[in-house]
Amino acid sequence: MENAFWAPSSAYRFANCSWRSASPPMTGEVGDAESPRTTVTDRSGEFGRQTGRQVARILVADDDPGVLKLVRLTLELEGFDVVTVTDGPAALEAIRTVSYDLAVLDIMMPILDGVDVCRAARADPETGQMPIILLSAKAQARDIDIGMAAGADLYMTKPFEPLELVESIQGLLQRV
Numbered sequence: 001m002e003n004a005f006w007a008p009s010s011a012y013r014f015a016n017c018s019w020r021s022a023s024p025p026m027t028g029e030v031g032d033a034e035s036p037r038t039t040v041t042d043r044s045g046e047f048g049r050q051t052g053r054q055v056a057r058i059l060v061a062d063d064d065p066g067v068l069k070l071v072r073l074t075l076e077l078e079g080f081d082v083v084t085v086t087d088g089p090a091a092l093e094a095i096r097t098v099s100y101d102l103a104v105l106d107i108m109m110p111i112l113d114g115v116d117v118c119r120a121a122r123a124d125p126e127t128g129q130m131p132i133i134l135l136s137a138k139a140q141a142r143d144i145d146i147g148m149a150a151g152a153d154l155y156m157t158k159p160f161e162p163l164e165l166v167e168s169i170q171g172l173l174q175r176v
Helices: 065-077 088-097 114-123 141-149 162-175
Strands: 011-014 017-020 057-061 081-085 102-106 132-136 154-157
Touching (some): 057 088, 065 081, 065 162, 081 088, 088 102, 088 114, 102 114, 102 162, 114 141, 132 162, 154 162
Parallel strands (some): 102 132, 132 154
């Protein structure tokens, strides 16, 4: 039995944010009980963000459940493997115990903020080269300077456009 997977090119809407996907529809075959899924293709040629290796694994740390869900769903729709945590200590523990291709960190989190997590990740030889995006409602020049001085590769302010976050992540992953 042949079915088509598709991603509409119309606007996706999560919470109070929206974005448009310029992606062509995904196509593929769905297997039956005797023959599991055989082929799925998206705009990159394979299902997920594959560049000759595993799908990119991204850590997202934010204490706001709405933002966390928005980012997770947006990235999963783009084929990324997403792990979420809700505070700084959990983010630091996750970074130290699992290999991530990129981290998206909120700055204002309980106990340990995203800037401190970024500094700790940069200080560790195992995680020092991992791209880090700081995502925060703090939009003053001083806050941005502090985040960049801590070692962030990119600083994005809230509210943000999910598509811009995806494009930024893709750009950082291509540099690695």
